Amino acid sequence: MKITKQVLAEAWQRTAARHDLLTDVELPPVTNSEDELEEWAEHAEESQDGGLCLLIDEDGTVHGRHGPYREVFVTHDLEQVLYLIAEAAIRGRGGSLEETAGALDRIDPAWGRRFRTGGLDDAGTVEACGRDPLEGLAWIAGTWREQAPYTTLAFFRAEPGQTVDAERLALLYGADPAQVEAGTRLRDLRAVDEGRAHWDRHWKSCCYGQAGGWTYLLHHETPPGAFADKEAYAALGIKDNVWLSATSAKAIYTFDYMRDGHRVDDDWDVLELIRYERGRAPYLRGGELEFLNRAVRRAELDHPELTNTFELYFHALEESLGLCLPRQDFAEGEVRAAYWAGT
Incomplete structure (x- = not known):
């Protein structure tokens, strides 16, 4: 009718x-x-x-x-x-x-x-999470709003059964080849440039590695080699990309998801995380991001103790897409890191 x-x-x-x-x-x-x-x-x-x-x-x-x-x-x-x-x-x-x-x-x-x-139908059920969400990706939500440890959290995934080489990705984006070859860690950068000198140079650094089937590259400034070699970038076999960007001075926090070369956004253009309101689906109902609407609702119901909507949102990203970052490696400075070449 x-x-x-x-x-x-x-x-x-x-x-x-x-x-x-x-x-x-x-x-x-x-x-x-x-x-x-x-x-x-x-x-x-x-x-x-x-x-x-x-x-x-x-x-x-x-x-x-x-x-x-x-x-x-x-x-x-x-x-x-x-x-x-x-x-x-x-x-x-x-x-x-x-x-x-x-x-x-x-x-x-x-x-x-x-x-x-959280969807437009009642098909199926979702098991309760049953674990501490702050042990997953959500641990980073609080400091990330203040651009720590990095302004941009970028994730890359290849076809099932394949991985995106983290070292090749970091080099392609402009990481110092000598530091990549040496296996430099975040704690090494801190040890070399103690105090203010490190934090000044930190804006010209990146961290990279693999977790949860994704390769991640975290950075502040736009990498000097970003997409400069399109053929080399295509050779990495990337199928999915997720970018989370924080601009704390303007209170802008964005989410971008590319799948098979297509931006998944229901033609909404820039998707701001800050627009999410607890209890209301953040994205178009029944749209391309319905899977994330469902995950956000489950995060809300499973974790009423979380009052920070960014933590809920990050937990939903972990549950729906598998995004994660190694909290202990970051805390202990064991994550791979490098400055941009020439800085």
């Missing part, structure tokens, strides 16, 4: 009438054009549904927006629209995520399961 304003209004009226938790929930504003949506936004005030509004295209596609520009879902499925309206309304009342899930259970057990999985 093609979704129209009338179809949606009647469907929501029937849904709300059947459940006492929804009887006072009004249908969010529904528009049929961008101009109409912007006009509504100019006069709208914060509402109980968290600012959700809907734009229906001529073909019946429904776009869910928070405000006139931030798109949070796109679907042709009427049942999904009804669920998302209910989810926004229940979550907007406050309370813990378990309380939100419980309320959705009362409306429809399938909706409760769907909320817990």
Whole structure:
């Protein structure tokens, strides 16, 4: 059935009438054009549904927006629209995520399961984590927000069964060949340039290695050899890339994911980590990054003790993509390191 304003209004009226938790929930504003949506936004005030509004295209596609520009879902499925309206309304009342899930259970057990999985369907279940998330990638989240140990955390992965050579990668990006050949460690750099001299030169250094099936290269300034030799870079056999970048002076923290040469971002362009709000999926529902929406929700439910959303986010990246960094090696200075050649 093609979704129209009338179809949606009647469907929501029937849904709300059947459940006492929804009887006072009004249908969010529904528009049929961008101009109409912007006009509504100019006069709208914060509402109980968290600012959700809907734009229906001529073909019946429904776009869910928070405000006139931030798109949070796109679907042709009427049942999904009804669920998302209910989810926004229940979550907007406050309370813990378990309380939100419980309320959705009362409306429809399938909706409760769907909320817990973090996706647009309730297919499958996810086992509880059962371990300390700060022993994984999330350990770095706190200091990374202040650009320590490095501004950019870059990860590279090849086809299954293959690895991206960490030394070749570091050399290609501009690491000092002598230090790479010598197997220089982070503690060696610190020992050579003690005190302020090291920290000044630290901005021209990198750390590299392998963990969790990924090769990582951490650095501050743009590497002098970045992508200079495209053929050599292609020969590394890289299939997936993840870049996490921190600009603390501007409070900008970004996430970029490339898979098979395609940027995975649902055409959102720059993805800022700081926009993530606990209890709300950070990426387009049902989009290319739905796997990360699911992982974030599981991190929230598994670890209510974590109040830092960056720690939750990093834990979700570890669970969904396998990203990790060797905490002990960094703490003891055992991670491989080098300055950029000529510095």
